[in-house]
Amino acid sequence: MNDASYRDALFSTPLDRVASFSFDEQVVRCFPDMIRRSVPGYGQIIGMLGVIAARHLRHGAHVYDLGCSLGASTLALCQQLPADAFTLDAIDLSPAMVQRARDVLAEHCPGYAIGVHEGDIRTCPLQPAGLIMVNFTLQFLDPADRDAVIERLCRALEPGGVLILAEKITFADDAQRTLMSDWHHDFKRANGYSELEISQKRNALENVMIPDTLDAHHERLTRCGFTRHYTWFQHLNFAAMVAFRN
Ligand SMILES: Nc1ncnc2c1ncn2[C@@H]1O[C@H](C[S@+](CC[C@H]([NH3+])C(=O)[O-])CC(=O)[O-])[C@@H](O)[C@H]1O
Numbered sequence: 001m002n003d004a005s006y007r008d009a010l011f012s013t014p015l016d017r018v019a020s021f022s023f024d025e026q027v028v029r030c031f032p033d034m035i036r037r038s039v040p041g042y043g044q045i046i047g048m049l050g051v052i053a054a055r056h057l058r059h060g061a062h063v064y065d066l067g068c069s070l071g072a073s074t075l076a077l078c079q080q081l082p083a084d085a086f087t088l089d090a091i092d093l094s095p096a097m098v099q100r101a102r103d104v105l106a107e108h109c110p111g112y113a114i115g116v117h118e119g120d121i122r123t124c125p126l127q128p129a130g131l132i133m134v135n136f137t138l139q140f141l142d143p144a145d146r147d148a149v150i151e152r153l154c155r156a157l158e159p160g161g162v163l164i165l166a167e168k169i170t171f172a173d174d175a176q177r178t179l180m181s182d183w184h185h186d187f188k189r190a191n192g193y194s195e196l197e198i199s200q201k202r203n204a205l206e207n208v209m210i211p212d213t214l215d216a217h218h219e220r221l222t223r224c225g226f227t228r229h230y231t232w233f234q235h236l237n238f239a240a241m242v243a244f245r246n
């Protein structure tokens with residue numbers, strides 16, 4: 001998707017002090033490789049977005065891609081739907097991501113009504129929408145802010161509108177949590193990451209990315225106004241949910 005994408009080697013050399021993970025220029029340069037080699041099921045989840053939109057999106061409706069990074073979710077819609085099917089705003093807090101997402105989407109989705117904006121999903125203005133995608137982003141918010149975000153997304157959706165939420169998840173059961181985490185690290189090893197890369201990145205993500213259990217997500221969706229929601233994908237400690245606005 002991205003001609004100038006590099007292999008992720010950010011945590012490959014010993015670091016005196018592992019700084020907290022941030023979505024800066026360095027991460028942007030290797031992001032497609034990093035996310036593909038780090039998130040089990042990423043390609044399958046992203047690939048379904050256009051398929052889901054083709055079935056559920058009202059023609060001409062507005063769409064949000066919140067925490068868009070380089071716009072992979074938006075790109076997936078463009079691959080399944082014609083340019084007149086929707087308008088879309090893609091929003092991300094990282095200026096480096098936004099700058100790069102603009103180039104990627106201009107190159108790969110010419111003719112589509114897509115705006116890419118620097119913004120915070122906790123506060124950005126939202127117009128009525130038929131589809132809101134929040135993929136692997138809620139996990140980076142302070143847990144205390146998550147209810148308010150899901151509530152405002154529910155309010156922004158039109159009746160019949162759809163929220164797609166993909167997240168890293170944790171497990172209440174200790175043995176299951178440990179097994180899924182071990183297998184996730186095995187997955188990363190199998191994708192070429194070293195022990196050092198895995199452990200330094202884990203440290204960098206500590207207190208930055210805080211996953212919820214699937215139960216906590218579904219309880220929040222109910223609390224925040226969604227009456228019908230399901231998990232439609234799970235692979236190790238990653239999952240995708242769908243919630244429908246009545
Ligand atoms: N408050 C916030 N407001 C807006 N953006 C934020 C905020 N906090 C973090 N971000 C942004 O959320 C994105 C998370 S990555 C999303 C992948 C993408 N969805 C994909 O499907 O390729 C997931 C990952 O790296 O694991 C980053 O670009 C942050 O800058």
Ligand SMILES: O=C(O)C(=O)Cc1ccccc1
Nearest residue numbers: 034035038039168201205209
């Ligand atoms: O790498 C990890 O351990 C993850 O859980 C996923 C991820 C992917 C890309 C940036 C940050 C976290």
